[in-house]
Amino acid sequence: MADTRQIRARKGPVTYALRFFVIAYLAVLVVWPLWEVTSRTFAPVERGAEGGFSAFLERLQDPTVTYAFSLTATCAFWAVLINTVFGVGISLLITRYNFPGRRILSVLIDLPMSVSPVVVGLALVLAYSSGQGWFGGALESAGIFIIGSTPGMIMATAFVSLPLVIREVVPVLEEIGIDSELAASSLGANGWQIFRRITLPSIKWAVVYGVVLSLARSLGEFGAVKIVSPGAALRGETATILIQNRYTNFEEPTAYAAAFVLVLASVLALVVVSLIRKEDHS
Amino acid sequence: MSIEVRGVGKRYGDFVALDDINVSLPTGQLTALLGPSGGGKSTLLRIIAGLETADSGSVEIEGVDATKLPPQKRNVGFVFQHYAVFKHMTVAKNVAFGLEIRKRPKAEVKAKVAELLELVHLSQFAHRLPSQLSGGQRQRLALARALAVEPSVLLLDEPFGALDAKVRKELRDWLRRLHDDVHVTTVFVTHDQEEALEVADEIVVINEGRIEQIGSPDQLYDEPANDFVMGFLGAVTQLGPVRLRPHDIEVAVQPGVPGAAAGVVQRALRVGFEVRLTVDVEGQAEPALVVLSRAHARALDLELGSRVWLSPTTGATSVPLLGEVSA
Numbered sequence A: 001m002a003d004t005r006q007i008r009a010r011k012g013p014v015t016y017a018l019r020f021f022v023i024a025y026l027a028v029l030v031v032w033p034l035w036e037v038t039s040r041t042f043a044p045v046e047r048g049a050e051g052g053f054s055a056f057l058e059r060l061q062d063p064t065v066t067y068a069f070s071l072t073a074t075c076a077f078w079a080v081l082i083n084t085v086f087g088v089g090i091s092l093l094i095t096r097y098n099f100p101g102r103r104i105l106s107v108l109i110d111l112p113m114s115v116s117p118v119v120v121g122l123a124l125v126l127a128y129s130s131g132q133g134w135f136g137g138a139l140e141s142a143g144i145f146i147i148g149s150t151p152g153m154i155m156a157t158a159f160v161s162l163p164l165v166i167r168e169v170v171p172v173l174e175e176i177g178i179d180s181e182l183a184a185s186s187l188g189a190n191g192w193q194i195f196r197r198i199t200l201p202s203i204k205w206a207v208v209y210g211v212v213l214s215l216a217r218s219l220g221e222f223g224a225v226k227i228v229s230p231g232a233a234l235r236g237e238t239a240t241i242l243i244q245n246r247y248t249n250f251e252e253p254t255a256y257a258a259a260f261v262l263v264l265a266s267v268l269a270l271v272v273v274s275l276i277r278k279e280d281h282s
Numbered sequence B: 001m002s003i004e005v006r007g008v009g010k011r012y013g014d015f016v017a018l019d020d021i022n023v024s025l026p027t028g029q030l031t032a033l034l035g036p037s038g039g040g041k042s043t044l045l046r047i048i049a050g051l052e053t054a055d056s057g058s059v060e061i062e063g064v065d066a067t068k069l070p071p072q073k074r075n076v077g078f079v080f081q082h083y084a085v086f087k088h089m090t091v092a093k094n095v096a097f098g099l100e101i102r103k104r105p106k107a108e109v110k111a112k113v114a115e116l117l118e119l120v121h122l123s124q125f126a127h128r129l130p131s132q133l134s135g136g137q138r139q140r141l142a143l144a145r146a147l148a149v150e151p152s153v154l155l156l157d158e159p160f161g162a163l164d165a166k167v168r169k170e171l172r173d174w175l176r177r178l179h180d181d182v183h184v185t186t187v188f189v190t191h192d193q194e195e196a197l198e199v200a201d202e203i204v205v206i207n208e209g210r211i212e213q214i215g216s217p218d219q220l221y222d223e224p225a226n227d228f229v230m231g232f233l234g235a236v237t238q239l240g241p242v243r244l245r246p247h248d249i250e251v252a253v254q255p256g257v258p259g260a261a262a263g264v265v266q267r268a269l270r271v272g273f274e275v276r277l278t279v280d281v282e283g284q285a286e287p288a289l290v291v292l293s294r295a296h297a298r299a300l301d302l303e304l305g306s307r308v309w310l311s312p313t314t315g316a317t318s319v320p321l322l323g324e325v326s327a
């Protein structure tokens, strides 16, 4: 990284001013609010009671809170799993096959990133709700309910985080090219063997990176899930919805504790991502 | 015949990359596909390997119609111009790949890999990753990997294209020796005529999607079918009504040779052991190029402005000028 050193070598008043500005900006926008959340998380449960870690744990042990977190984990797990499988599949389709509509597909992939999650939720309701949905009626007669139940929330989460894996994997697939895959096929490998032994090891880190990003995104998803979920305690209340509900119901400490857990998860994800970046570049 | 290509054509949109190609290559032969860039050499090679499908025509390998076979069923070894080694596998694993796919017993794989690494002089690098090899070593690795599966034909797409001149020459000699040892039917693509002339048993000259000539290096050099082949296989110049090679021109400092063209030496360039003259020939728009040895040039006492008389040597290869009305 010779470039960075060169940049760092030039220190002047402008550099210091810029630094101050960036730090102040981050402090006002990110650090201070997060610090507030953290400090309230560890505040005493009742006046006069002990604060700190035990207070934090007590808040989390509330059954509605554990339910919310396990629901969030379930949704995130399935959404990430689906997105990983489909994401890698779609990436291969876009980079390795030529078919009519390929350009349109690769534009459509980015749609979930640009459309508001609320709109995604509404679209799912429109398509799948049992009352008015296009497929809802048929699914209902088969005994399957999407909207207002976990499958619908998983779909909403998956929809919103769909592009993350693809966006990581496609550039890598484009960069490695197809020569080594062709070489493998001329050496007798079939499609699956080529994928398992040649393609997958080359995109491994991109996939992991995409998975971590989707996981972080899925854990924090609010808008789309809020629309398709009943959103009541112990009935479709995910961690983010719980935070919203508690906050508006004047049970702010629980909201803060739950928020803190989510912050922790994203920090963890960032750490993992930066470790992967390092690994990938070594 | 090991490879039979019949009536193969390939288009990319409106562009004709290959037009009715017919070639048959006997078993055990080392053949060069020679031609200028964009001529369709790689396309033909990839069609033989099954990495590209032809629009028309058929490909037969070892008597089996392979036109519709996928690459993994053709038993061809393919070596790419840019190596295409498996970056995440060690050298030994790269070579073992095809054998492991074929589920050969472990001991056999190990023995075969050791033998091949010996053959390509990479034994001491068996446990390195490809990124720790030089370009020439990577190319040898790619060759060993292709040879491991004992292919019935070995196809090399500009195998030495990305290497510097010296390594190229070494590997070229090595490939010839390897072929003499292993005797697998080999086709290699090159746009370097020297490489083709030096290494190949037979040369197929391809230009603009068509075959210009097929023949042994001597045939091509001595009896080029047309102006293009002549021009592609070495330097050519014009003398009177014909085109011929600059070293096939006799230089005299006195008139007397019947049919000799008079001219004046305009430039003399010494390159190593030879002298290249540019001679302004009377009644000819383009100057003639002449190559002669330094000793010969000294004996004739040539300098700038010398008057010379040029004539084709006896037995010189020449073709009549095409599409030009002599002034």
Ligand SMILES: Nc1ncnc2c1ncn2[C@@H]1O[C@H](COP(=O)(O)OP(=O)(O)OP(=O)(O)O)[C@@H](O)[C@H]1O
Residues within 6 Å of the ligand: B012, B015, B017, B035, B036, B037, B038, B039, B040, B041, B042, B043, B044, B191
């Ligand atoms: N996938 C493709 N799509 C469109 N045109 C192509 C494609 N592949 C090759 N061509 C064209 O076909 C022609 C022949 O290509 P080919 O790669 O066979 O040339 P070549 O003789 O191997 O040249 P070089 O020596 O530069 O490798 C070229 O003009 C090239 O532009």
Ligand SMILES: [Mg+2]
Residues within 6 Å of the ligand: B041, B042, B043, B157, B158, B189
């Ligand atoms: Mg080529």
